[in-house]
Structure formats: structure tokens, C-alpha cells
Amino acid sequence: MKFRSITDTPIRPLDIVFRESWLASLLPVVVGGVLVGIGVAVIVAGGAPVFGWFFTCFAFLLWLLFLTSFLNAFRSENWLMRYSPPRLFIKFRSLRNHRLPDSDPVVLELDTSEIGWIRKVKEKVITRGRRGARTELRQYLEIGLKRNDQLPELKGRIIEEQQRHHKGMRWLHYPVQVLDDVIRIEWRGGGSWITPNVDAVIDMLRSVVQVRQEQSNVHDYISRPADKARQEEMILELIERGQLMEAIELTRECHRCSLSEAKDFVEGLAGRADQGDASKKKT
Numbered sequence: 636m637k638f639r640s641i642t643d644t645p646i647r648p649l650d651i652v653f654r655e656s657w658l659a660s661l662l663p664v665v666v667g668g669v670l671v672g673i674g675v676a677v678i679v680a681g682g683a684p685v686f687g688w689f690f691t692c693f694a695f696l697l698w699l700l701f702l703t704s705f706l707n708a709f710r711s712e713n714w715l716m717r718y719s720p721p722r723l724f725i726k727f728r729s730l731r732n733h734r735l736p737d738s739d740p741v742v743l744e745l746d747t748s749e750i751g752w753i754r755k756v757k758e759k760v761i762t763r764g765r766r767g768a769r770t771e772l773r774q775y776l777e778i779g780l781k782r783n784d785q786l787p788e789l790k791g792r793i794i795e796e797q798q799r800h801h802k803g804m805r806w807l808h809y810p811v812q813v814l815d816d817v818i819r820i821e822w823r824g825g826g827s828w829i830t831p832n833v834d835a836v837i838d839m840l841r842s843v844v845q846v847r848q849e850q851s852n853v854h855d856y857i858s859r860p861a862d863k864a865r866q867e868e869m870i871l872e873l874i875e876r877g878q879l880m881e882a883i884e885l886t887r888e889c890h891r892c893s894l895s896e897a898k899d900f901v902e903g904l905a906g907r908a909d910q911g912d913a914s915k916k917k918t
Contacts, residue, residue: 636744637744638744638788639724639742639744640737640739650717653830655707664702671694674695677690677691707730712733715829722745722747725811727809727810728741729810732806732808741796743818745780749780750780752779752847753776753778753779753846754777754846754848755774755776755849756850757849758851760772761856774822776833777818778818779816793812808826809879810826810827863889870885870886874901886901
């Protein structure tokens with residue numbers, strides 16, 4: 636296991652690359668453009684001018700956000716995993732945070748001989764939205780190493796990435812996590828739409844690593860326990876799974892606080908969890 640920077644790991648012609656799909660980002664751009672067009676039409680028609688201007692400005696800002704995401708898909712930094720036999724490169728920095736320095740060590744290099752097994756995981760995550768229950772389907776690639784003693788360093792590097800700041804906006808999106816001594820890579824859902832799909836990775840590595848049976852899980856966060864300790868357990872579980880936005884939403888609902896207060900609470904809870912992991916390692 637080695638850690639490298641994005642600068643030190645340029646894409647080579649024969650690399651097999653897995654990246655964010657530009658097609659998945661195109662649909663929101665089209666929808667946003669349609670909304671802007673509707674707003675302009677309302678303004679030109681002269682009906683509800685105040686609402687028309689407000690709606691158009693909001694739709695335009697939304698369209699700019701979608702357009703930025705679409706254009707990012709064509710950046711050289713747009714890759715999550717690369718296979719250059721026998722080496723596997725995994726970038727644990729989200730494409731959304733591409734403005735952070737490329738010199739940071741955010742690329743994990745593994746030799747296939749270090750990998751014990753891989754598997755595909757499907758999850759159904761049920762949370763409470765503004766209009767009731769919200770169900771999201773997610774897919775992950777999980778990688779188990781032959782030596783678990785290497786994982787604490789990876790987890791520490793991911794924590795460093797989560798704590799990095801820069802002058803612009805920082806997205807709370809981290810596609811790679813260490814969960815229960817397993818490297819979990821977000822493939823579909825939760826802000827990622829990686830192409831080719833997980834099955835392509837499984838087929839690619841089947842001849843060199845063990846493939847475990849596909850796993851399906853359901854996580855229901857609709858029920859809100861009255862006990863505050865149990866509420867924090869649920870929030871911490873979301874944090875450990877890399878679902879920070881869901882953790883913030885759950886915090887706002889359970890504690891009836893503002894967005895900034897919920898964000899500070901989640902970050903503080905994550906910090907305490909990290910300190911707990913560190914103390915366990917020392918003992």
C-alpha cells in the first residue's frame with residue numbers, strides 16, 4: 636500500500652479508467668435550462684413579474700451549478716479508480732473538490748497481491764425527506780485486504796482529506812470510506828455515478844482476486860428514537876458510512892437546530908469518533 640498525489644499518478648494510455656459519467660450530469664443541465672426558459676417566458680408574457688424574476692434567478696443559479704458539475708466531468712481529475720496491472724489506483728478525493736491542491740496524497744495505490752477479496756454491495760437507504768419517506772438505491776465496491784493493519788493509515792488519510800479547507804466551497808462528499816475493516820467505494824447513488832459499472836470491475840479483477848457473493852442491505856432511518864444516546868448512534872453510523880449530508884439532516888430533525896449548528900454538531904461528533912479510534916489503536 637502506497638499513497639501518492641494526483642500529480643504523481645497521471646493517466647496512462649493503457650489504463651482502465653472508472654470515472655464520473657458525463658451523461659448522468661447532462662440531464663440536470665437540460666432540466667435546469669428548461670426551467671430558465673419557463674421563467675423567461677413568464678417574464679416576457681408579463682404575468683406575475685415578481686415571481687417570474689425570482690423563479691428565473693433561482694433557476695439560473697441552479698442551472699449554473701448543474702453546468703459546473705457537467706463540465707467537471709471532462710476534467711483530467713475525473714477518475715475514481717484506475718487499473719494498470721498489477722496496480723490498482725483509488726482516488727479518495729471527490730471530483731467536486733477538485734480545487735484542492737493536486738499535490739495532496741489522496742491516491743491509494745494497491746498491488747493486486749495485497750487484495751484478499753472484492754464484492755458488490757447493494758443498499759436501500761430510507762430517510763425522511765420534506766415530503767415524507769425518501770428511498771435511495773446505492774451500489775458500492777468493497778475491497779478486503781489481506782492485511783488489515785494497513786487500514787488505519789488509510790482511514791487517517793481520509794480523515795485528513797475531510798478536514799482540508801480552501802477559499803472556495805468545500806463539498807461534503809467522500810466516495811471512499813473504511814468501514815468495518817473494509818475499503819468501501821461509492822459507485823452509484825449518494826452523489827456518484829461511476830462508469831463502467833461495478834460489475835465491470837468484478838469481471839476485470841476476477842482472474843486475480845477472490846470475488847465474494849453480492850450483498851444486499853436495507854438501512855431505515857425513518858424511526859427516530861427518543862433516547863438522545865441512540866440518536867447520536869444513528870448519526871454516527873451515517874458519518875461512518877460517509878453519508879454526511881444525511882447525518883446533518885437527521886441532526887436538524889432530532890435536535891431542531893439550524894443548518895450551521897447541525898453541521899458543527901456532526902463535525903464535532905465525527906471528531907470524537909476519530910479520537911476514539913485513535914485511543915483504541917494505542918491500547
